[in-house]
Amino acid sequence: MDIFLNVLLGGLSAVGFSLITNAPRRAAGIIGITGALSWTVFYILKNYSHMNILIANYVGAFIIGILAYYFARMYHLPENIIVIPCLVNLVPGGNAYRTILYMVQSNYNGSINQGLQTFLIASFIAIGLFTTPYFAASINRIKMIREKRNRTN
Amino acid sequence: MKEITTNKLPENKLSEHELSDLCLKTAYLLVNGGAETYRVEDTVERIGASLGSDVKCYVTVTAIFIEINHKSYKFIKARLGGTNLQMIDEINTMSRQLAVKTMTADGFKRHIDHLYKYKRTSDFPFTIKAIGAGFVSMAPMLLFEMPLYYFIYCFFVGIIGYTISYTLSKLSMLPYADLFIAGFIIALLGILLKRVGLITQYHTIIIGAIMPLVPGVAITNAIRELVMRHALSSMVKFLDSLLVASSIGFGIASALIIF
Structure with a gap:
């Protein structure tokens, strides 16, 4: 039941942000599926396993990256249209909020702590997002070189 | 001709x-x-x-x-x-x-x-956008494992925050003021809900409700451009998203300080 609620709300939230940014209507289903999957995996990793939160964010962003790469080529959409609405769920809003909250409460140690955590999470999301395009580009390059060698032989 | x-x-x-x-x-x-x-x-x-x-x-x-x-x-x-x-x-x-x-x-x-x-394509009507904003603000509640009535409050507070930001950005030319005011009113509503006694803590409500205002497009583009080594435009977008985030943050901060 818990997981079902997560799938539902993760998808709805991604579609909701796609409405705000006026994404094309034909992309709504794709965005919903990508958002639901990435959010659910992120949630399971964060709340049910004792992994570092950075790993959970990395895996969530990685799933967004790989699905966006696949769907963008399948449906001829720009990758950005799929990535932007799905990524909003993973944004470390809680940490950013606590950075400001502790600053207001004059708890500067806590504020710097949370600020660094926000920065780290954002960096790991970026790394996760770029894993798939990087490896895909490398594999394509290897294929191209091999083909060229075959042709010359 | x-x-x-x-x-x-x-x-x-x-x-x-x-x-x-x-x-x-x-x-x-x-x-x-x-x-x-x-x-x-x-x-x-x-x-x-x-x-x-x-x-x-x-x-x-x-x-x-x-x-x-x-x-x-x-x-x-x-x-x-x-x-x-x-x-x-x-x-x-x-x-x-x-x-x-x-x-x-x-x-x-x-x-x-x-x-x-x-300068425009087919667009969604405002009511649908506002409902979308409500759904966006509900997702963080799952993460904090809040009871179900928090979802409903957060849905409405998110809609109100997005509506304020949307209308003010249409009215005024000053770029970051609408986000400051939206952040202020979101924090105000959260504190008000607690004072009335409907909820026990307002932090999660605020975190959820600011989600639709997050500069998602600017951040994503800034990261992608930085990786592709378009450093100039990347830095401009990064600074913009940082300003957006901090104007929301200072809006919330001033509400927390005053009340």
Whole structure:
């Protein structure tokens, strides 16, 4: 039941942000599926396993990256249209909020702590997002070189 | 006048002046729709290639430069901000059709002119956008494992925050003030809900409700451009998203300090 609620709300939230940014209507289903999957995996990793939160964010962003790469080529959409609405769920809003909250409460140690955590999470999301395009580009390059060698032989 | 010039030239061939205008308009629309700069450059150069000219394009966030066939240069001023993913998709689809010759240069030009004139594509009505904002603000509640009635409060507070930001950004030219006020009112509503006794703590409500205001497009584009080594536009977008985030944050902070 818990997981079902997560799938539902993760998808709805991604579609909701796609409405705000006026994404094309034909992309709504794709965005919903990508958002639901990435959010659910992120949630399971964060709340049910004792992994570092950075790993959970990395895996969530990685799933967004790989699905966006696949769907963008399948449906001829720009990758950005799929990535932007799905990524909003993973944004470390809680940490950013606590950075400001502790600053207001004059708890500067806590504020710097949370600020660094926000920065780290954002960096790991970026790394996760770029894993798939990087490896895909490398594999394509290897294929191209091999083909060229075959042709010359 | 336009009819005569297009009739004289063979099909799929625009004059140099028309082509440079077309490229500038396309790039302007893409930048205003929220595309990454390297994608804008790539798309425009590809359009030039499929129309049989050598086009070079350089895009920063505030200006677009175009060179056609190594001799005529043009530039146009652009502006930061605005998001319209539909626009990007439409232009992307059209340039793809242009490349495989299922769309003529004339038809493409007419479409771009139309888009440039009205600066808008099909858009969702505001009520649907607001409901979308409500759903966006519900997702963080799951993470903190809140009881179910928190979801409902957060849904409405998120809608109110987004509505305020949306209306104020339409009314005023000052860019970050609407976000400051929206953040202030969200925090105010959270504190009010606690004072009335409907909820036990307001932090999660605030975290959820600011989610629709997060500069998602700017952050994503900044990261992607930085990785593609378009450092200039990336830094501009990064600074913009940082300013947006901190204006929301200071809005919340002032509400927390006052009440």
